[in-house]
Amino acid sequence: MTPTKTSSHLKTMLSLAAATSALALTALPMEAEAATRMRCSHQLPPSHHISKVIERWAAEVKTLSDGNLDVQVFGADSLIKANDNILAVAKGDIECAFSLNFQWGKTLPLMNVTVGPYTMSSIDAWRKWPTSEAAAFLEERLLKKGVRNVVWMFQTNTSVFTSKGKPLLTPADFRGQKMRGIGPAFDRGLKAMGATPVAIPGSEVYQALATGVIDSAITDVAAAWSRKYYEVQDHMTVVPVLAAYLHGYVNPRWYDTLTDKDKAALKKAGEDAAGWALEASQEAAASAPAELESKGVKVHIATAEENAAFKAAMAPAFAEGFADETGADGRKLLELVQKLQ
Known part of the structure; x- marks a missing residue:
């Protein structure tokens, strides 16, 4: 059957439309790859x-x-x-x-x-x-x-020993304290001073202090502010005890x-x-002590003599624990750390 003039025209128009659509698609930017x-x-x-x-x-x-x-x-x-x-x-x-x-x-x-x-x-x-x-x-x-x-x-290289009722100023003050610890080797130093370290995630320490599950804690001085320890502890001793x-x-x-x-x-x-x-x-370390004091906390900056006493009580216990846990790798790492001092 011979195509009519109308059907031929329609085919031509459809072909042109298809070609135009194809050209338009190629002109569009490629869809961005998913991040x-x-x-x-x-x-x-x-x-x-x-x-x-x-x-x-x-x-x-x-x-x-x-x-x-x-x-x-x-x-x-x-x-x-x-x-x-x-x-x-x-x-x-x-x-x-x-x-x-x-x-x-x-x-x-x-x-x-x-x-x-x-x-x-x-x-x-x-x-x-x-x-x-x-x-x-x-x-x-x-x-x-x-x-x-x-x-x-x-x-941080500035921590605080936090407590309620009395400050922690000497190793003897730690006797009988249930205290949030931070790890096996460091906690040996707390035990050496007579404290009982308790393993608690940072996000749960506030509640533990508030409810008496623990008596005291050690934390970054800025964290004591940001985690609002001042609401549940009234004494803080600032010490460069750890980094x-x-x-x-x-x-x-x-x-x-x-x-x-x-x-x-x-x-x-x-x-x-x-x-x-x-x-x-x-x-944060520079501003935190004053911010804590503004909330009624009695902040004490440990003296050189107090720091020396803490070091003498804690360092040997930590060294023994770190050596037991790390062996030859620990000795090598300590040598590399000394190069930075």
Whole structure:
């Protein structure tokens, strides 16, 4: 059957429409690839100075990766509990987390090297830390435990012994105190002074103090403010007894799937954030004592003689425990730390 003039015209119009649609589609920008999700868990409350540094770090990672790394931060134990973060990242349940060094406990006791009583309280040493041999040594050991370190965040070299009713000014004052501990090796020093250390996550210490489960605690001076310890403790003794840091780490298998650009973004953001954390921590440590006093806390800055007495009581017990837990690796790490002093 011979096509009519109308049917031929219709075919021509349809062909033109199809061609036009195809041309229009090729002119449209390609749909952007989905960003790589990066869920990061940590325990700190929003008001904590390091919590704010983590938020800044996350924004920097996203910027440097041109939005390809979608960093989602979950603070205050809102995604994973503090003591479960390490395993969650190692297993790949989440991509990223932050932990305090002493939360590694017996899994990697080397991480506790800086909590040795009066071992590393120098700010100059902490400025060198992120790119030091000591940090690289720990990064290698962390990888063997199933996580890849991406950022070091110095938190404090200024702690407080908190108490209620009377201050803790001498080793003898610790006798009979049920006290929040921070890890096996450090807690040996508390035991040496007569205290009974109790293992409690940071997010639960306030309630434990309020209800009398424990009598006293040791914490970062800025954390005593941000966690509102002043509501349940009325005496605080400021001591440079330990240095603590938070560190950010990711699942190695997830990391290996990233582009070189995204890996570079994590590296640069980590280097920058290490500096931000140091600045923020110094500012927080400087302002916290006065802020605590404004809430009625009797704040005492330990004297040189008082610090010497604490060191004499605590250091030998810590050294014995650290040596038992870490062996040859511990001796090597202590040598590397001494290079920073």
